Amino acid sequence: xxxxxxTIAVTQRILIELxxxxxSLIFWVVFPVSVLLINGFILVxxxxxxxxxxxxxxxxxxxVGAALFFSCLGGSVATVVSEREQKTIKRLxxxxxxxxxxxxxxxxxxxxxxxxxxxxxxTISRLFGAxxxxxxxxxxxxxxxxxxxxxxxxxxxxxxxxxxxxxxNALVATFGVPLLILGGAFLPTFLFPEKLLxxxxxxxxxxxNEALLAVWARGKTFTDIKSHFWFLSVFALLMIVLAWxxxxxxxMVERRL
Numbered sequence: 001x002x003x004x005x006x007t008i009a010v011t012q013r014i015l016i017e018l019x020x021x022x023x024s025l026i027f028w029v030v031f032p033v034s035v036l037l038i039n040g041f042i043l044v045x046x047x048x049x050x051x052x053x054x055x056x057x058x059x060x061x062x063x064v065g066a067a068l069f070f071s072c073l074g075g076s077v078a079t080v081v082s083e084r085e086q087k088t089i090k091r092l093x094x095x096x097x098x099x100x101x102x103x104x105x106x107x108x109x110x111x112x113x114x115x116x117x118x119x120x121x122x123t124i125s126r127l128f129g130a131x132x133x134x135x136x137x138x139x140x141x142x143x144x145x146x147x148x149x150x151x152x153x154x155x156x157x158x159x160x161x162x163x164x165x166x167x168x169n170a171l172v173a174t175f176g177v178p179l180l181i182l183g184g185a186f187l188p189t190f191l192f193p194e195k196l197l198x199x200x201x202x203x204x205x206x207x208x209n210e211a212l213l214a215v216w217a218r219g220k221t222f223t224d225i226k227s228h229f230w231f232l233s234v235f236a237l238l239m240i241v242l243a244w245x246x247x248x249x250x251x252m253v254e255r256r257l
Contacts, residue, residue, distance in 0.1 A: 010105020014079060015112065028075075032067035032117055033124060039186075040128070052129030059125045060212035064146050064205065065185020067117035072110045072147050074172045076154030079106055084250075103247050107151050114147045133219035139212060142229070145236045146208045152239025159243075159250040184209045204235045 018025060036058055043054035122132070132139070157175065181187060182196070183205025192200060200206040211228035214220035222229065 006101030007104040007108060010102055011108040011112070014106060014109035018109075018113075028067070028071045028113065028117065029120065031070060032062055032121060035066040035186075036062035036121055036124060050129075052131070055125045055128050055130040056133070056217040057213065059121050059130065060216045061185050061188075061209050063118055063121045063143070064208040064212060065180050065183065067121060068114045068143070068146050068150055069176060069180060069185070069205070070172070071113045071117055072150035073154040073157075073176065075110050075113065076106060076151045077158040077172065079110070080155060080158030080250075103155075103244060106155075110151050110154070111144075111147050114143070114150075118143050132216060134215035135221065138222055138225075139215045142208065142212045142215065142232065145229075145232045146212075148236040149204055149208070149232065149239050152236065152243040155243035156239065156246050159246040179203055179205050182206065204232060207231045207235075 036055065039058035039062055040051065040055040043049055043057055044051055047054065049057070182200050183203050184192075184200070185205060189197065189200065189206065189210065207228040211225045211232060214225050214228075
């Protein structure tokens with residue numbers, strides 16, 4: 001019960017701070033919606049699909065490639081770095097708050113943002129007439145695994161590579177943008193040459209995109225996407241473990257400073 005109450009308190013604090021900085025929340029709404037509409041209208045023009053059908057194909061890529069990437073990965077990196085700069089980590093050592101609760105609080109805060117972005121993308125797609133053809137529970141599980149993977153990578157980058165707020169944009173751009181393009185977030189993977197497609201199969205964003213696209217737009221079942229699903233599951237769990245170990249190492253470094 002102690003850990004639960006502490007985790008909820010940390011989650012609430014981070015969300016309240018984000019609400020006070022409304023610009024970040026506005027950007028996290030505007031960016032994925034604009035990517036969704038742009039991708040959708042391009043598909044309408046080039047593939048001669050109806051607007052509803054085009055948004056069914058654009059929504060999964062816009063969600064994992066724009067919404068979850070920048071809020072869960074970029075957001076968690078920014079939170080960890082700003083907390084270090086503001087000496088919040090050092091204040092943790094003289095408070096009864098446990099490191100586990102602090103870690104989970106940051107994780108839950110950005111997970112909630114990701115969930116709300118998923119609802120937003122789905123709602124806008126529905127307003128344009130798009131339907132959801134697959135299993136809702138399977139899609140939710142893919143989204144949850146994607147959030148886990150992104151937040152884990154964000155913790156890893158924020159604790160090991162970023163030292164100042166100025167480092168965040170460079171990190172996200174350097175590691176993220178090539179992976180987004182290679183994952184099919186902005187260009188459909190059927191346009192990739194075979195050699196590039198072989199490389200893309202080692203990219204977790206590719207598996208997020210392909211799995212959610214198959215379930216959302218094509219109505220595929222677990223059997224059809226199991227290779228993507230298991231790759232994503234292993235990657236997400238690995239990132240959470242590495243994120244926790246990196247977080248523990250950061251705490252030891254902060255204690256010595």
